[in-house]
Amino acid sequence: MKKFRWQIIAVLLVVALVGLLAGGCGGGSSSGGKDTVKVGIILPLTGSEAMFGEMEKNSFELAYEELKAAGKTTVGGKEIKLMYEDDQGKQDVAKSATEKLVNQDKVNMLSGGYSSACTNVIAGSAQTLNTPFLVVTGSSDDITKKGWQYVFRGSAAPASKYTISFWDMLEKVVKPQSVAIIYENTDFGTSGAKGFREECNKRGIKIAFDQAYEHGAIDFKPMLANMRSTNPDMIFATSYVMDASMIVKQMKELDFNTKLFVGNGAGYTMPEFYENAGAATDYVASTALWVPNVTWPGAADYFNKYKQKYGKEPDYHGAQAYATMYIIADALGRAKDMTNTGIQQALKQTDMMTIMGPIKFEDWDGYTNQDRPNTYVVQWQKGKLEVIWPEDVKSASYVYPAPKWSER
Amino acid sequence: MNMLNKKFLLTIAFIILAVLIPVVIKAPYQLHILILIIIWAIIGTSWNLLGGYAGQVSFGHAAFFGLGAYSAGLLTLHCALSPWWGILLGPLVAALAALPIGMICFRLRGPYFALAMLALGEIFRLVFLNLTDFTNGAKGILIMPAITNKMFYYYTGLGMLALTLLATYLIVNSKIGYYLVSIREDQDAATSLGIPTTLYKNLALLPSAFFTGLAGAFYMNYVAFIDPNIVFNLTNVSVMVILVVMLGGVATTWGPTIGAAIYIFLGEYFRTTLGSANVLIFGILVCLIIMFLPNGIAGELDLLKRLTQRKKASLSGGV
Numbered sequence: 001m002k003k004f005r006w007q008i009i010a011v012l013l014v015v016a017l018v019g020l021l022a023g024g025c026g027g028g029s030s031s032g033g034k035d036t037v038k039v040g041i042i043l044p045l046t047g048s049e050a051m052f053g054e055m056e057k058n059s060f061e062l063a064y065e066e067l068k069a070a071g072k073t074t075v076g077g078k079e080i081k082l083m084y085e086d087d088q089g090k091q092d093v094a095k096s097a098t099e100k101l102v103n104q105d106k107v108n109m110l111s112g113g114y115s116s117a118c119t120n121v122i123a124g125s126a127q128t129l130n131t132p133f134l135v136v137t138g139s140s141d142d143i144t145k146k147g148w149q150y151v152f153r154g155s156a157a158p159a160s161k162y163t164i165s166f167w168d169m170l171e172k173v174v175k176p177q178s179v180a181i182i183y184e185n186t187d188f189g190t191s192g193a194k195g196f197r198e199e200c201n202k203r204g205i206k207i208a209f210d211q212a213y214e215h216g217a218i219d220f221k222p223m224l225a226n227m228r229s230t231n232p233d234m235i236f237a238t239s240y241v242m243d244a245s246m247i248v249k250q251m252k253e254l255d256f257n258t259k260l261f262v263g264n265g266a267g268y269t270m271p272e273f274y275e276n277a278g279a280a281t282d283y284v285a286s287t288a289l290w291v292p293n294v295t296w297p298g299a300a301d302y303f304n305k306y307k308q309k310y311g312k313e314p315d316y317h318g319a320q321a322y323a324t325m326y327i328i329a330d331a332l333g334r335a336k337d338m339t340n341t342g343i344q345q346a347l348k349q350t351d352m353m354t355i356m357g358p359i360k361f362e363d364w365d366g367y368t369n370q371d372r373p374n375t376y377v378v379q380w381q382k383g384k385l386e387v388i389w390p391e392d393v394k395s396a397s398y399v400y401p402a403p404k405w406s407e408r
Numbered sequence: 409m410n411m412l413n414k415k416f417l418l419t420i421a422f423i424i425l426a427v428l429i430p431v432v433i434k435a436p437y438q439l440h441i442l443i444l445i446i447i448w449a450i451i452g453t454s455w456n457l458l459g460g461y462a463g464q465v466s467f468g469h470a471a472f473f474g475l476g477a478y479s480a481g482l483l484t485l486h487c488a489l490s491p492w493w494g495i496l497l498g499p500l501v502a503a504l505a506a507l508p509i510g511m512i513c514f515r516l517r518g519p520y521f522a523l524a525m526l527a528l529g530e531i532f533r534l535v536f537l538n539l540t541d542f543t544n545g546a547k548g549i550l551i552m553p554a555i556t557n558k559m560f561y562y563y564t565g566l567g568m569l570a571l572t573l574l575a576t577y578l579i580v581n582s583k584i585g586y587y588l589v590s591i592r593e594d595q596d597a598a599t600s601l602g603i604p605t606t607l608y609k610n611l612a613l614l615p616s617a618f619f620t621g622l623a624g625a626f627y628m629n630y631v632a633f634i635d636p637n638i639v640f641n642l643t644n645v646s647v648m649v650i651l652v653v654m655l656g657g658v659a660t661t662w663g664p665t666i667g668a669a670i671y672i673f674l675g676e677y678f679r680t681t682l683g684s685a686n687v688l689i690f691g692i693l694v695c696l697i698i699m700f701l702p703n704g705i706a707g708e709l710d711l712l713k714r715l716t717q718r719k720k721a722s723l724s725g726g727v
Contacts, residue, residue: 046687086679088687093639095631096440096676103436120550120633128556142550186539187546187635212538 036081037338039328040101042094042112042122045086049114054112054320056136057084058310062302063325071379075332083107094118098125108338109134111324114141114317116159116187123151132344134201136324137317138189141195144370150340151348153357154327154405155320157289157373159188160195162265165375166287167199170234173400174260180209180232182223182247183264183292184239191217192238201406217243220250227256241267245276252280252405259403260285261402263379271313274383283402285379290316290356293388293395294376299355313367426566430559439558443630446565452652452664453572455617457648459485460614460659461580463592464514468525470645472502472617477639478536481549488518491551494625502621503614510610517595525593526646528598533640549628562629568626569665572619577661579615584659588612589659615694654698657706666706 041060043313044053057205064082067073073080083105085097094113098121101107109132113119119138126133127148135143137151141160144153179200179266183189189212200207208230209346211223226249227235235258262282267273268286292303292313300321306314327350334339335346348369351360357374363373377389379398386396430439442650451473458467479501480494510529514523536543543549555561579585587608590598599605628634639645648671674693676685701708 045684050684086684086686088679090644091633091660092444092630093679095680096437096444099437099440100680103440117548117633117635117638120548120629124550124552124632128553142547146552148552172548185546186637187548190546395568 002165018056027379034294035079038107040110041109042085042097049089052317055318059318059321063322066328091121102129113138130340144367152369154371155323155356159191162287176233178206178208178232180235182237184215185212187299189238236312238264239267241270248277257404281380288376288378290319295393299343321357443667448668449665450572451621451649454616455649456664458612458616467523470529470640472620473624474503474639476621477628477634479611480625480628492646498616498625499621503618506617510613514606514609533636536636550633553632569659658702660706663706665681
C-alpha cells in the first residue's frame with residue numbers, strides 16, 4: 001500500500017513537470033514567429049482593481065485600432081502585437097507575468113503596471129532582465145528614483161508631484177494658514193501625503209491635523225469630528241473612490257464647513273464619485289492629471305470615442321493607457337533595431353504630443369526617465385468637473401471659499 | 409523493513425529529480441514557477457507541523473512570514489547590509505515573536521490560539537504599516553537583487569525546503585512527534601499520561617515559526633519588494649497556506665509540497681490560459697478538491713487507490 005502511495009506521488013510529480021514543459025512549448029509556438037514586435041502589457045484584469053485594468057486594456061485597444069488605421073502598427077515590416085497578462089493585483093503574480101512575457105514569450109518591451117506594488121516588482125524585474133518597461137499608472141516615487149535605465153514613466157506622475165499646479169493656485173488664491181491632511185494607508189496615499197506635508201513645512205503652513213485611515217473604512221465621523229475641532233482652512237485628502245464619497249457625504253451630515261476641500265486625484269475625479277456622493281461633491285476640488293475637457297489635442301476625441309465604443313466614461317487611467325500606446329508606437333517606429341538597447345534608446349529620445357500633454361523622458365530631481373507631469377486643479381460644480389487652474393486652460397472660474405452647507 | 413527501504417529509495421529518487429530539474433528545464437519562467445512552489449512548500453510544511461500534527465490551527469502564519477521578510481528588508485534599509493543576512497536573522501525573529509504567543513495561548517483550550525494568531529497577523533500588518541519611519545510604511549521596501557540567476561535561487565530554495573522537510577520529519581518521528589499527535593487526538597488523555605501539553609505545543613510552534621520566517625526572508629531576496637499589505641496579508645498568505653496544506657494532505661510529510669506544486673502550477677496555468685475567468689474556475693476547483701478529498705491528495709491516496717482498483721475490477725468484470 002505504501003508502495004502505491006509513492007507511485008501516485010511520483011506520477012503526480014511527472015504530470016506536473018510535463019505540464020510545465022508543455023505549457024512552455026505551447027506558449028512558445030503560439031507567439032507567432034519572428035515577424036512581430038511584441039509588447040507585453042501587465043494589468044489587473046481580475047480582482048479588486050479589475051475595473052481600472054479593464055479600462056486601460058480597452059484604451060490600449062482603442063489606440064491600437066487608430067494606429068492601425070493610420071498604418072503605424074507596422075514597424076520595419078513587422079507588426080506590433082500586444083500581449084496582455086493579468087496580474088490579479090498581486091505582486092507575486094505580477095512577477096510571474098513579467099518572467100513569462102520576457103523569458104517565454106520573448107517580448108521586445110513591457111508596459112502596464114497599475115498598483116504601485118505590482119509596478120515596483122515589474123520595474124525591478126524589467127531592469128534585471130534589461131527589458132524596457134513603460135509604466136502606465138503606478139505612481140510610487142521610488143519606481144523612477146532608483147536610476148533604472150530600462151524603466152520609463154511618461155503618462156503617470158510620481159505621487160508627490162500630482163500637486164504642482166495646485167501649489168501655484170494655493171499661493172495665488174487660497175493662501176491657507178492651516179491645513180488638515182487625511183489619506184488612505186497605502187503606498188499611493190502615504191506618498192501623496194508626504195509630498196504635501198513636506199511642501200507645507202517648506203512654506204511654513206501649519207499642519208493642524210494629519211491622519212491616515214484604513215483603506216475601505218466605513219465610518220469617518222470620529223476622524224472628521226476631531227479634524228473639525230482643529231478648524232483648518234483647507235483639507236487635503238488622498239483617497240480612492242468609495243472612501244472619497246463616504247468622506248464628503250459624512251462631512252455634509254456633520255455640517256462640517258471648510259473653505260476648500262481638495263482631493264489628491266484618484267477617487268475625487270472619477271464619475272463614480274459624483275454618482276455615489278451626489279450634491280455633497282459640490283465645490284470639492286481636486287488635483288488631476290487629465291480631464292476630458294483639457295486642451296491637449298485629441299483628449300475630447302478620445303473621451304467621446306471611448307464612451308461610444310464601451311458605453312462608459314473613461315477617467316485619467318484610461319487616458320494614460322491611450323497615451324502610452326501612442327508613445328510605444330512612436331518609440332518602436334523610431335528604434336534603430338528591435339533589441340532591448342535599441343528600444344531603450346528610442347524611448348529615451350521620445351519627444352511627442354499626446355492627450356496627456358507633451359511627453360519627454362528626462363532625468364531631473366532625482367528621477368530617471370521621468371516625464372515632467374502636467375497637472376491641473378479641477379472642481380466639481382453642479383455635477384460637472386471643471387478645470388479651474390492653471391488659468392490659461394480653465395473651463396470655469398474657481399469658487400472659493402466654498403459656501404457653507406446651510407447656505408447652498 | 410522492505411517498505412522502509414522503498415520509501416528511502418523513493419525519497420532519494422525525488423531528491424535526484426529535484427536537483428536535476430534545472431538541468432532539463434533551463435527556461436527562467438518555468439524556474440520562477442518552481443521557486444514559487446518551493447517557497448510555498450516551505451511555508452506549508454512549517455504550518456503542517458503545528459496545524460497538521462499538533463492540531464493547533466494557525467490563521468496567522470503571515471505574521472512569521474512577514475517578520476522574516478521584513479528582517480531581511482530592514483537590514484538592507486537601515487544597515488545597508490545584504491538582505492541575505494535576513495536568512496539568518498529572519499527565522500530567529502519569527503521564532504522569538506512566536507514564543508510569547510505560544511506561552512499565553514497554549515494554556516487555553518478551544519479556538520483561542522487560532523483567534524490569537526489571526527489577530528497577531530493583523531496586528532503586525534497594522535504596526536508595520538504605521539511605523540513609517542522604521543518600516544517605510546505602505547511604500548514598502550524595494551531593492552535591486554544582487555543575484556539574478558534563477559538557478560541560484562532554485563538551489564538555495566531547494567536546500568531550505570530539504571532542511572524544513574528533514575527537520576519536520578525528525579520531529580514528527582521522534583518522541584515529540586508522538587506527543588504532538590496524542591495532543592491533537594485527545595488532550596485530556598495526553599495530560600493524564602503525563603505529557604506537558606503546553607510545552608510540547610510550544611515545541612511545535614517554534615520550528616513552525618522559524619521555517620516560515622526563513623521562507624519570508626528568502627521571499628524578500630527573491631521578489632525584491634515587500635510592503636505590509638503583501639507579506640502580512642490574511643487571505644494571500646495566512647489562508648493560502650491552509651489551502652495549500654489542505655490540498656496536499658494535512659499531517660503528511662509530502663502533502664504540503666504536493667499541495668504547493670498543484671496550487672501554484674494550476675493557478676498560473678489557469679491565469680495564462682483562461683483569461684478573466686481564471687480566479688473563479690481555480691476557486692471552484694479548489695472547493696471541489698477539498699469537498700471530495702477532505703484529507704488532501706497525499707492523505708486520500710487510499711481512496712484514490714480504491715477508486716482506480718474498482719474501475720479496474722469492473723472493467724475486468726465486464727470483459
